[in-house]
Amino acid sequence: MICVAGVKLPLPAAPPTYSIYSSIFPLRRGRGLTGLKNLGNTCYMNSILQCLSNTPQLTEYCISDKYKNNISRSNKTNGQVIEEVAALIKELWNGQYKCVASRDLRYVVGQYQKIFRGVDQQDSHEFLTILMDWLHSDLQTLQVARQREMISASEKAWLEFTKAKESMILHLFYGQMKSTVKCVACHKESATYESFSNLSLELPPNSNVCQLNQCMDMYFSGERIHGWNCPNCKTKRDAIKKLDISKLPPVLVVHLKRFYADPSNSGAYMKKQNYLRFPLENLEMNPYIARAESRAVTPKTYQLYAVSNHYGTMEGGHYTAFCKSANYGKWFKFDDQIVSTLDSSNVVSSAAYILFYTWLPPMQVPL
Numbered sequence: 001m002i003c004v005a006g007v008k009l010p011l012p013a014a015p016p017t018y019s020i021y022s023s024i025f026p027l028r029r030g031r032g033l034t035g036l037k038n039l040g041n042t043c044y045m046n047s048i049l050q051c052l053s054n055t056p057q058l059t060e061y062c063i064s065d066k067y068k069n070n071i072s073r074s075n076k077t078n079g080q081v082i083e084e085v086a087a088l089i090k091e092l093w094n095g096q097y098k099c100v101a102s103r104d105l106r107y108v109v110g111q112y113q114k115i116f117r118g119v120d121q122q123d124s125h126e127f128l129t130i131l132m133d134w135l136h137s138d139l140q141t142l143q144v145a146r147q148r149e150m151i152s153a154s155e156k157a158w159l160e161f162t163k164a165k166e167s168m169i170l171h172l173f174y175g176q177m178k179s180t181v182k183c184v185a186c187h188k189e190s191a192t193y194e195s196f197s198n199l200s201l202e203l204p205p206n207s208n209v210c211q212l213n214q215c216m217d218m219y220f221s222g223e224r225i226h227g228w229n230c231p232n233c234k235t236k237r238d239a240i241k242k243l244d245i246s247k248l249p250p251v252l253v254v255h256l257k258r259f260y261a262d263p264s265n266s267g268a269y270m271k272k273q274n275y276l277r278f279p280l281e282n283l284e285m286n287p288y289i290a291r292a293e294s295r296a297v298t299p300k301t302y303q304l305y306a307v308s309n310h311y312g313t314m315e316g317g318h319y320t321a322f323c324k325s326a327n328y329g330k331w332f333k334f335d336d337q338i339v340s341t342l343d344s345s346n347v348v349s350s351a352a353y354i355l356f357y358t359w360l361p362p363m364q365v366p367l
Helices: 043-053 056-063 066-070 080-093 103-112 124-138 153-162 168-173 212-220
Strands: 024-026 097-100 175-183 189-196 199-202 209-211 223-230 235-247 251-257 259-262 268-271 275-277 301-312 317-324 331-335 338-342 352-358
Touching: 043 056, 043 080, 043 103, 043 124, 043 301, 043 317, 043 331, 043 352, 056 066, 056 080, 056 168, 066 168, 080 097, 080 103, 080 124, 103 124, 124 168, 124 301, 124 352, 153 175, 153 189, 153 235, 168 251, 175 223, 199 212, 209 212, 212 235, 212 275
Parallel strands: 199 251, 209 275
Antiparallel strands: 024 097, 175 189, 175 235, 223 235, 251 352, 259 268, 301 317, 301 352, 317 331, 331 338
């Protein structure tokens, strides 16, 4: 997880001269089918915002103004990020415009993270991870009472992460990972827990075509580590480190590590162009969950509803989004201001970069 640190940046006293989403391009479209104007290499931002806009539970939460009851004014971003995201989602779903320009949202996020201020292309995964943290912080006002005195190590870690205050964003997107280290000599185990808003998976090396479950298997298979200080043996030992999901989120976001530093090319960043096959339906997560989670009643099977794509290289690239509309039951391609229908057979491609899955039942965004 990327931690956004630093001093709180207040907004200038003089507000922008434009009103919220003032640059609007009229031409009535279906609800949720409005494009986003590229404001100078902002396709990375547009791609993520369209994926979030097609998360029906989040969109309904914004359109209905329920978010206003949960805004925190005591955090770094002072509730401003959720306000701008909600305002934008409302514009995307009123069906009045062919496209809108999200200048106010870009202005606000640029105040709190300078890499989003300019016109340079940025990484959509980095933007998503930071945005999730901001949105959670902006809405972290839901008080959670401890249900019982005796709680598990997993529950204790979750409570420490949330500080007994949760949010709609946390409820939708955040899960928890269990990391177990086991001594190969005495079999002593040590477990720690960490929350996540997305999984970052390596692509198999030397494989032009691969399956998503191969990436999952690599991530969760475990690895041998050397020099672990075994608390039982009181000396350094080899150990097996293994990850399991201890808490599955309703919305599972999967990031594919396509970019890497190439040591043979002075550490320059290169892109893996693997064609990854991933299921549009019935992604089964049972093999990757901890024993305690396997006993939980929450669903373990996910359906794909959005993809953030990256085309090109690090030097020159472009982002788009493929999203399945909850209201129309069809896939659409969001390419900045251009929105077009997409056959489901074209959703899987070598451009896939971030996958959005959910086990939540389908719901239409209300009028």
